[in-house]
Amino acid sequence: MTIGELDQDGALQEALTGTYGLSRAKFIGALGLGSAALLAELARPQAAESGVANDREILNFALVLEYLQASFYTEAERRKPLTKGKLATIPSRLGAVERAHVTAFKRALGAAAVQRPAFDFAGTTEQSGPFLRTAVALEDLAVAAYKGQAGNIRSPGYLAAAISIHSVEARHAAWMRYLLGRRPAATAFDKPISAAGAERLVASTHFIVSKAKTSAGRSPRFTG
Protein backbone atom coordinates (compact mmCIF):
# COMPACT_ATOMS: atom_id res chain seq x y z
CA MET A 1 0.00 0.00 0.00
CA THR A 2 1.27 3.46 -0.79
CA ILE A 3 0.85 6.65 1.12
CA GLY A 4 -1.36 7.89 -1.69
CA GLU A 5 -3.74 4.97 -1.32
CA LEU A 6 -4.15 5.39 2.40
CA ASP A 7 -4.10 9.15 2.39
CA GLN A 8 -6.39 9.55 -0.61
CA ASP A 9 -7.58 13.00 0.27
CA GLY A 10 -4.15 14.15 1.37
CA ALA A 11 -5.39 14.73 4.90
CA LEU A 12 -2.39 13.15 6.54
CA GLN A 13 0.05 14.97 4.33
CA GLU A 14 -1.80 18.22 4.87
CA ALA A 15 -1.72 17.82 8.62
CA LEU A 16 1.97 17.05 8.63
CA THR A 17 3.05 19.63 6.12
CA GLY A 18 1.02 22.19 8.03
CA THR A 19 2.74 21.20 11.22
CA TYR A 20 6.29 20.71 10.04
CA GLY A 21 6.39 22.72 6.85
CA LEU A 22 7.41 19.67 4.80
CA SER A 23 7.08 19.67 1.04
CA ARG A 24 5.34 16.67 -0.48
CA ALA A 25 8.68 15.32 -1.64
CA LYS A 26 10.16 15.67 1.82
CA PHE A 27 7.04 14.18 3.34
CA ILE A 28 7.30 11.07 1.22
CA GLY A 29 11.04 10.97 1.85
CA ALA A 30 10.42 11.13 5.56
CA LEU A 31 8.63 7.80 5.34
CA GLY A 32 11.91 6.13 4.64
CA LEU A 33 13.81 7.80 7.44
CA GLY A 34 14.13 6.35 10.89
CA SER A 35 11.15 5.01 12.75
CA ALA A 36 9.58 4.85 16.13
CA ALA A 37 11.57 2.04 17.69
CA LEU A 38 8.63 0.94 19.73
CA LEU A 39 6.40 0.38 16.74
CA ALA A 40 9.19 -1.23 14.81
CA GLU A 41 9.53 -3.80 17.53
CA LEU A 42 5.83 -4.44 17.57
CA ALA A 43 5.28 -4.53 13.86
CA ARG A 44 6.30 -8.12 13.24
CA PRO A 45 3.55 -10.38 14.43
CA GLN A 46 4.27 -12.86 11.65
CA ALA A 47 7.55 -13.75 13.34
CA ALA A 48 5.83 -14.92 16.49
CA GLU A 49 5.91 -18.67 17.01
CA SER A 50 2.78 -19.48 18.97
CA GLY A 51 -0.77 -18.25 18.51
CA VAL A 52 -0.80 -16.66 21.95
CA ALA A 53 2.47 -14.82 21.34
CA ASN A 54 1.26 -13.79 17.89
CA ASP A 55 -1.96 -12.32 19.26
CA ARG A 56 -0.12 -10.60 22.10
CA GLU A 57 2.12 -8.85 19.57
CA ILE A 58 -0.89 -7.70 17.59
CA LEU A 59 -2.70 -6.48 20.70
CA ASN A 60 0.36 -4.49 21.70
CA PHE A 61 0.58 -3.03 18.22
CA ALA A 62 -3.07 -1.99 18.50
CA LEU A 63 -2.43 -0.62 21.99
CA VAL A 64 0.22 1.76 20.65
CA LEU A 65 -2.20 3.05 18.02
CA GLU A 66 -4.83 3.50 20.73
CA TYR A 67 -2.32 5.31 22.96
CA LEU A 68 -1.63 7.62 20.03
CA GLN A 69 -5.28 8.44 19.42
CA ALA A 70 -6.26 8.66 23.09
CA SER A 71 -3.32 10.98 23.86
CA PHE A 72 -4.14 13.17 20.88
CA TYR A 73 -7.78 13.73 21.84
CA THR A 74 -7.00 14.00 25.55
CA GLU A 75 -4.42 16.71 24.91
CA ALA A 76 -6.87 18.56 22.65
CA GLU A 77 -9.51 18.40 25.36
CA ARG A 78 -7.12 19.71 28.00
CA ARG A 79 -5.71 22.49 25.80
CA LYS A 80 -9.29 23.63 25.07
CA PRO A 81 -8.68 25.24 21.69
CA LEU A 82 -12.02 24.10 20.31
CA THR A 83 -14.59 25.50 22.69
CA LYS A 84 -17.11 26.64 20.09
CA GLY A 85 -18.79 25.33 16.96
CA LYS A 86 -18.97 21.90 15.43
CA LEU A 87 -15.71 20.68 16.96
CA ALA A 88 -16.49 21.69 20.54
CA THR A 89 -17.37 18.22 21.80
CA ILE A 90 -15.16 16.15 19.51
CA PRO A 91 -12.04 15.82 21.72
CA SER A 92 -14.04 14.78 24.78
CA ARG A 93 -16.31 12.34 22.94
CA LEU A 94 -13.65 10.62 20.89
CA GLY A 95 -11.09 10.82 23.66
CA ALA A 96 -13.38 8.96 26.05
CA VAL A 97 -13.82 6.16 23.51
CA GLU A 98 -10.13 5.86 22.70
CA ARG A 99 -9.25 5.82 26.40
CA ALA A 100 -11.72 2.95 26.82
CA HIS A 101 -9.90 1.06 24.06
CA VAL A 102 -6.59 1.64 25.83
CA THR A 103 -8.04 0.35 29.10
CA ALA A 104 -9.38 -2.77 27.39
CA PHE A 105 -6.06 -3.65 25.75
CA LYS A 106 -4.10 -3.00 28.93
CA ARG A 107 -6.42 -5.25 30.92
CA ALA A 108 -6.15 -8.01 28.33
CA LEU A 109 -2.36 -7.78 28.12
CA GLY A 110 -1.65 -7.32 31.81
CA ALA A 111 2.07 -7.20 32.52
CA ALA A 112 2.81 -7.79 28.81
CA ALA A 113 1.30 -4.43 27.83
CA VAL A 114 3.79 -1.95 26.40
CA GLN A 115 4.28 1.34 28.22
CA ARG A 116 2.68 4.51 26.93
CA PRO A 117 5.22 6.30 24.71
CA ALA A 118 5.91 10.04 24.99
CA PHE A 119 4.08 12.11 22.39
CA ASP A 120 4.61 15.51 20.84
CA PHE A 121 1.63 16.59 18.77
CA ALA A 122 3.47 19.76 17.78
CA GLY A 123 0.57 22.15 18.17
CA THR A 124 -1.96 20.13 16.17
CA THR A 125 -4.11 19.87 19.30
CA GLU A 126 -4.32 23.65 19.66
CA GLN A 127 -5.79 24.86 16.39
CA SER A 128 -9.00 23.62 14.80
CA GLY A 129 -7.67 23.12 11.25
CA PRO A 130 -4.59 21.04 12.12
CA PHE A 131 -6.61 19.21 14.78
CA LEU A 132 -9.26 18.06 12.34
CA ARG A 133 -6.83 17.10 9.60
CA THR A 134 -4.75 15.11 12.08
CA ALA A 135 -7.89 13.44 13.45
CA VAL A 136 -8.83 12.30 9.94
CA ALA A 137 -5.33 10.96 9.37
CA LEU A 138 -5.18 9.07 12.67
CA GLU A 139 -8.66 7.56 12.29
CA ASP A 140 -7.98 6.50 8.70
CA LEU A 141 -4.71 4.96 9.85
CA ALA A 142 -6.42 3.04 12.65
CA VAL A 143 -9.10 1.70 10.31
CA ALA A 144 -6.51 0.50 7.81
CA ALA A 145 -4.24 -0.95 10.52
CA TYR A 146 -7.00 -2.97 12.22
CA LYS A 147 -8.04 -4.29 8.85
CA GLY A 148 -4.45 -5.18 8.10
CA GLN A 149 -4.12 -7.34 11.20
CA ALA A 150 -7.56 -8.98 11.13
CA GLY A 151 -6.33 -11.94 9.10
CA ASN A 152 -3.36 -12.46 11.39
CA ILE A 153 -5.27 -12.78 14.66
CA ARG A 154 -5.54 -16.43 15.68
CA SER A 155 -8.01 -16.22 18.57
CA PRO A 156 -11.66 -15.83 17.46
CA GLY A 157 -12.32 -13.88 20.67
CA TYR A 158 -9.60 -11.33 19.90
CA LEU A 159 -10.71 -11.16 16.28
CA ALA A 160 -14.26 -10.38 17.43
CA ALA A 161 -12.89 -7.66 19.70
CA ALA A 162 -10.73 -6.17 16.95
CA ILE A 163 -13.65 -6.06 14.53
CA SER A 164 -15.84 -4.38 17.14
CA ILE A 165 -13.18 -1.67 17.58
CA HIS A 166 -12.48 -1.44 13.86
CA SER A 167 -16.07 -0.47 13.08
CA VAL A 168 -15.98 2.22 15.77
CA GLU A 169 -12.79 3.63 14.29
CA ALA A 170 -14.45 3.59 10.87
CA ARG A 171 -17.38 5.59 12.25
CA HIS A 172 -14.95 8.07 13.75
CA ALA A 173 -13.10 8.32 10.44
CA ALA A 174 -16.29 9.00 8.52
CA TRP A 175 -17.40 11.55 11.13
CA MET A 176 -14.11 13.46 11.04
CA ARG A 177 -14.04 13.35 7.24
CA TYR A 178 -17.54 14.77 7.09
CA LEU A 179 -16.58 17.60 9.45
CA LEU A 180 -13.54 18.34 7.31
CA GLY A 181 -15.66 18.48 4.18
CA ARG A 182 -14.24 15.27 2.76
CA ARG A 183 -16.17 12.27 1.48
CA PRO A 184 -16.90 10.05 4.51
CA ALA A 185 -16.57 6.90 2.39
CA ALA A 186 -14.20 7.63 -0.45
CA THR A 187 -14.10 4.18 -2.03
CA ALA A 188 -16.26 1.07 -2.36
CA PHE A 189 -13.55 -1.14 -0.89
CA ASP A 190 -11.03 -0.04 1.74
CA LYS A 191 -7.50 -1.37 1.63
CA PRO A 192 -5.60 -2.56 4.68
CA ILE A 193 -2.19 -1.39 5.76
CA SER A 194 0.52 -3.66 7.11
CA ALA A 195 2.00 -3.16 10.56
CA ALA A 196 5.25 -2.08 8.94
CA GLY A 197 3.37 0.40 6.77
CA ALA A 198 1.57 1.78 9.81
CA GLU A 199 4.92 2.03 11.57
CA ARG A 200 6.37 4.08 8.73
CA LEU A 201 3.37 6.37 8.72
CA VAL A 202 3.47 6.95 12.46
CA ALA A 203 7.23 7.48 12.34
CA SER A 204 6.78 10.09 9.63
CA THR A 205 4.55 12.15 11.90
CA HIS A 206 7.27 12.43 14.57
CA PHE A 207 4.45 12.28 17.11
CA ILE A 208 6.27 9.57 19.11
CA VAL A 209 9.29 11.14 20.78
CA SER A 210 11.94 10.39 23.36
CA LYS A 211 11.06 11.22 26.92
CA ALA A 212 12.66 14.34 28.34
CA LYS A 213 15.60 13.71 30.65
CA THR A 214 14.38 15.14 33.93
CA SER A 215 16.61 13.36 36.41
CA ALA A 216 20.36 13.02 36.79
CA GLY A 217 22.94 11.52 39.09
CA ARG A 218 24.78 14.78 39.68
CA SER A 219 25.57 16.73 42.79
CA PRO A 220 23.27 19.73 43.27
CA ARG A 221 24.56 23.29 43.08
CA PHE A 222 21.43 24.87 44.50
CA THR A 223 21.80 27.66 47.04
CA GLY A 224 21.50 25.22 49.92
Next chain:
Amino acid sequence: MTPRGGGTWRFDEAPAGLPPPAVSKLHIPRPVALDRADGTTWAPLRRRVVARVAPSVHTRALVVVEPRTPEGTTNLAVITGVRVTAGRLWVRLLLPTLPNGTQGWVRRSALGGYTVVNTRLVVNLRRFRATLFRAGRPIMRVPVGVGTPSSPTPRGTFYIRDKLTRYASPFYGPVAFGTSARSEALTDWPAGGFIGIHGTDRPALIPGRISHGCIRIRNGDLLRLSRLLRIGSLVIVRD
Protein backbone atom coordinates in the same frame (compact mmCIF):
# COMPACT_ATOMS: atom_id res chain seq x y z
CA MET B 1 -25.43 -17.38 0.26
CA THR B 2 -28.61 -18.12 -1.70
CA PRO B 3 -31.75 -19.87 -0.55
CA ARG B 4 -32.11 -23.48 -1.53
CA GLY B 5 -33.78 -23.74 -4.90
CA GLY B 6 -33.41 -20.00 -5.62
CA GLY B 7 -36.13 -17.44 -5.09
CA THR B 8 -36.35 -14.77 -2.42
CA TRP B 9 -34.29 -14.96 0.77
CA ARG B 10 -36.30 -14.99 3.96
CA PHE B 11 -34.51 -14.34 7.22
CA ASP B 12 -36.93 -16.48 9.19
CA GLU B 13 -35.66 -19.40 7.15
CA ALA B 14 -31.97 -18.88 7.92
CA PRO B 15 -30.11 -22.18 8.12
CA ALA B 16 -29.45 -23.43 11.60
CA GLY B 17 -25.97 -24.59 10.61
CA LEU B 18 -24.29 -21.18 10.90
CA PRO B 19 -22.17 -20.93 14.04
CA PRO B 20 -22.99 -18.30 16.64
CA PRO B 21 -20.86 -15.13 16.60
CA ALA B 22 -17.53 -15.31 18.41
CA VAL B 23 -17.55 -13.75 21.84
CA SER B 24 -15.09 -10.87 22.28
CA LYS B 25 -12.21 -11.65 24.63
CA LEU B 26 -11.79 -7.96 25.40
CA HIS B 27 -14.06 -6.19 27.81
CA ILE B 28 -14.41 -2.68 26.41
CA PRO B 29 -15.40 -0.41 29.30
CA ARG B 30 -17.82 2.47 28.94
CA PRO B 31 -16.21 5.67 27.66
CA VAL B 32 -14.98 7.65 30.64
CA ALA B 33 -14.87 11.44 30.78
CA LEU B 34 -11.55 13.10 31.43
CA ASP B 35 -10.72 13.88 35.04
CA ARG B 36 -10.85 17.67 35.02
CA ALA B 37 -9.04 18.18 38.32
CA ASP B 38 -6.51 21.00 38.19
CA GLY B 39 -3.45 20.17 36.18
CA THR B 40 -0.25 21.88 35.15
CA THR B 41 1.05 21.51 31.60
CA TRP B 42 4.77 21.57 30.93
CA ALA B 43 6.96 20.99 27.91
CA PRO B 44 10.69 20.51 27.34
CA LEU B 45 12.70 23.10 25.43
CA ARG B 46 13.85 21.61 22.12
CA ARG B 47 16.34 24.33 21.34
CA ARG B 48 17.80 27.60 22.53
CA VAL B 49 15.09 30.19 22.15
CA VAL B 50 14.44 33.86 22.81
CA ALA B 51 11.40 34.49 25.01
CA ARG B 52 9.58 37.71 24.13
CA VAL B 53 7.20 40.04 25.90
CA ALA B 54 4.43 39.37 23.36
CA PRO B 55 3.69 36.68 20.75
CA SER B 56 5.59 38.27 17.88
CA VAL B 57 9.19 38.30 16.68
CA HIS B 58 8.89 42.09 16.46
CA THR B 59 8.54 42.53 20.21
CA ARG B 60 11.19 43.00 22.87
CA ALA B 61 13.32 40.00 23.83
CA LEU B 62 13.07 39.10 27.50
CA VAL B 63 15.60 36.35 27.96
CA VAL B 64 17.32 33.51 26.14
CA VAL B 65 16.10 30.13 27.40
CA GLU B 66 18.54 27.25 27.14
CA PRO B 67 17.51 23.66 26.35
CA ARG B 68 19.57 22.32 29.29
CA THR B 69 19.56 23.10 32.99
CA PRO B 70 22.81 23.68 34.91
CA GLU B 71 22.38 20.10 36.16
CA GLY B 72 22.47 18.73 32.61
CA THR B 73 18.83 17.74 32.49
CA THR B 74 16.36 18.88 29.84
CA ASN B 75 15.14 22.37 30.60
CA LEU B 76 11.39 22.59 30.80
CA ALA B 77 8.79 25.28 31.16
CA VAL B 78 5.24 25.50 32.40
CA ILE B 79 2.67 26.62 29.83
CA THR B 80 0.42 29.50 30.89
CA GLY B 81 -1.19 30.57 27.62
CA VAL B 82 -1.54 30.02 23.89
CA ARG B 83 -2.17 32.43 21.05
CA VAL B 84 -2.14 32.32 17.26
CA THR B 85 -0.46 35.35 15.71
CA ALA B 86 -0.21 35.74 11.94
CA GLY B 87 -0.94 32.05 11.55
CA ARG B 88 1.82 31.04 13.96
CA LEU B 89 1.21 29.29 17.25
CA TRP B 90 2.83 30.93 20.28
CA VAL B 91 2.83 29.77 23.88
CA ARG B 92 3.39 31.76 27.04
CA LEU B 93 5.82 30.24 29.54
CA LEU B 94 6.61 30.69 33.18
CA LEU B 95 10.34 31.27 32.93
CA PRO B 96 13.20 30.18 35.21
CA THR B 97 14.72 33.65 35.30
CA LEU B 98 14.98 36.78 37.40
CA PRO B 99 12.89 38.58 38.32
CA ASN B 100 11.01 35.55 39.60
CA GLY B 101 7.57 35.15 38.07
CA THR B 102 8.62 36.43 34.63
CA GLN B 103 6.53 35.09 31.79
CA GLY B 104 7.43 35.23 28.12
CA TRP B 105 6.29 34.02 24.70
CA VAL B 106 8.03 31.53 22.42
CA ARG B 107 7.01 29.76 19.22
CA ARG B 108 5.34 26.40 19.85
CA SER B 109 7.92 24.74 17.63
CA ALA B 110 10.61 25.50 20.24
CA LEU B 111 8.95 23.06 22.63
CA GLY B 112 8.52 19.31 22.76
CA GLY B 113 5.44 17.37 23.80
CA TYR B 114 3.15 18.42 26.60
CA THR B 115 2.88 16.61 29.91
CA VAL B 116 0.14 17.28 32.43
CA VAL B 117 0.70 16.76 36.16
CA ASN B 118 -1.87 17.02 38.90
CA THR B 119 0.40 17.47 41.92
CA ARG B 120 1.49 20.80 43.40
CA LEU B 121 3.52 21.74 46.44
CA VAL B 122 2.48 24.69 48.58
CA VAL B 123 5.17 26.03 50.94
CA ASN B 124 4.03 28.21 53.81
CA LEU B 125 7.00 30.30 54.96
CA ARG B 126 5.34 31.54 58.13
CA ARG B 127 4.31 28.09 59.33
CA PHE B 128 7.45 26.32 58.02
CA ARG B 129 5.27 23.76 56.31
CA ALA B 130 5.01 22.20 52.85
CA THR B 131 1.79 20.58 51.72
CA LEU B 132 1.57 18.32 48.70
CA PHE B 133 -1.73 18.40 46.81
CA ARG B 134 -2.85 15.81 44.28
CA ALA B 135 -5.91 16.59 42.16
CA GLY B 136 -6.62 19.47 44.51
CA ARG B 137 -6.55 17.39 47.70
CA PRO B 138 -3.81 17.55 50.35
CA ILE B 139 -2.05 14.20 50.59
CA MET B 140 1.12 14.98 52.56
CA ARG B 141 2.34 17.68 54.91
CA VAL B 142 5.92 18.05 56.16
CA PRO B 143 7.88 20.61 58.22
CA VAL B 144 10.50 22.56 56.30
CA GLY B 145 13.50 24.79 56.78
CA VAL B 146 13.48 27.95 54.65
CA GLY B 147 15.76 30.90 53.89
CA THR B 148 17.19 33.20 56.51
CA PRO B 149 16.19 36.90 56.50
CA SER B 150 19.40 37.78 54.62
CA SER B 151 18.86 35.13 51.93
CA PRO B 152 15.12 34.52 51.95
CA THR B 153 13.23 31.89 50.01
CA PRO B 154 11.55 33.81 47.18
CA ARG B 155 7.76 33.99 47.23
CA GLY B 156 5.74 33.25 44.13
CA THR B 157 4.75 30.48 41.74
CA PHE B 158 7.49 28.23 40.45
CA TYR B 159 7.81 24.65 39.24
CA ILE B 160 9.89 21.52 39.66
CA ARG B 161 12.49 21.27 36.88
CA ASP B 162 14.42 18.14 37.71
CA LYS B 163 15.31 15.51 40.27
CA LEU B 164 18.87 14.69 41.30
CA THR B 165 19.83 11.42 42.94
CA ARG B 166 22.84 9.14 43.45
CA TYR B 167 25.20 11.91 44.55
CA ALA B 168 27.38 11.88 47.63
CA SER B 169 26.63 15.06 49.54
CA PRO B 170 25.13 14.62 53.01
CA PHE B 171 24.45 18.36 53.08
CA TYR B 172 21.76 17.93 50.37
CA GLY B 173 20.41 14.63 51.68
CA PRO B 174 19.43 11.68 49.46
CA VAL B 175 17.36 13.51 46.82
CA ALA B 176 17.24 17.07 45.53
CA PHE B 177 14.60 18.70 43.35
CA GLY B 178 15.57 21.66 41.20
CA THR B 179 13.01 24.42 40.87
CA SER B 180 12.58 27.39 38.56
CA ALA B 181 12.94 29.80 41.50
CA ARG B 182 16.12 31.84 41.83
CA SER B 183 17.58 33.54 44.85
CA GLU B 184 17.14 37.29 44.64
CA ALA B 185 19.95 37.75 47.18
CA LEU B 186 22.60 35.27 45.96
CA THR B 187 22.65 36.18 42.29
CA ASP B 188 26.33 35.28 41.86
CA TRP B 189 25.91 31.78 43.27
CA PRO B 190 27.40 29.05 41.03
CA ALA B 191 25.02 27.78 38.35
CA GLY B 192 22.72 30.77 38.74
CA GLY B 193 21.55 30.59 42.34
CA PHE B 194 18.60 28.30 41.77
CA ILE B 195 16.45 27.27 44.71
CA GLY B 196 16.25 23.56 45.43
CA ILE B 197 14.12 21.33 47.59
CA HIS B 198 16.44 18.86 49.27
CA GLY B 199 17.33 16.86 52.34
CA THR B 200 19.70 17.73 55.13
CA ASP B 201 22.43 16.42 57.44
CA ARG B 202 21.12 18.61 60.27
CA PRO B 203 17.47 17.57 60.72
CA ALA B 204 17.24 19.09 64.20
CA LEU B 205 17.24 22.57 62.64
CA ILE B 206 13.93 21.90 60.89
CA PRO B 207 11.56 23.74 61.11
CA GLY B 208 13.21 27.14 60.97
CA ARG B 209 14.84 29.88 58.94
CA ILE B 210 18.08 28.09 58.28
CA SER B 211 18.95 28.00 54.57
CA HIS B 212 20.37 30.16 51.80
CA GLY B 213 16.94 30.12 50.21
CA CYS B 214 16.48 26.42 49.51
CA ILE B 215 13.67 24.43 51.09
CA ARG B 216 15.14 21.79 53.36
CA ILE B 217 13.17 18.73 54.38
CA ARG B 218 14.13 15.91 56.74
CA ASN B 219 15.48 12.99 54.73
CA GLY B 220 12.71 10.54 55.63
CA ASP B 221 10.00 13.04 54.70
CA LEU B 222 11.85 13.91 51.52
CA LEU B 223 12.05 10.31 50.36
CA ARG B 224 8.31 9.92 50.86
CA LEU B 225 7.70 13.20 49.04
CA SER B 226 9.97 12.21 46.16
CA ARG B 227 7.76 9.23 45.39
CA LEU B 228 4.72 11.50 44.95
CA LEU B 229 5.97 14.83 43.65
CA ARG B 230 6.02 14.88 39.85
CA ILE B 231 8.37 16.80 37.59
CA GLY B 232 6.60 19.92 36.31
CA SER B 233 4.51 20.35 39.46
CA LEU B 234 3.89 23.90 40.56
CA VAL B 235 5.65 25.05 43.73
CA ILE B 236 3.76 27.90 45.36
CA VAL B 237 5.71 29.74 48.05
CA ARG B 238 3.78 32.14 50.25
CA ASP B 239 3.49 33.51 53.77
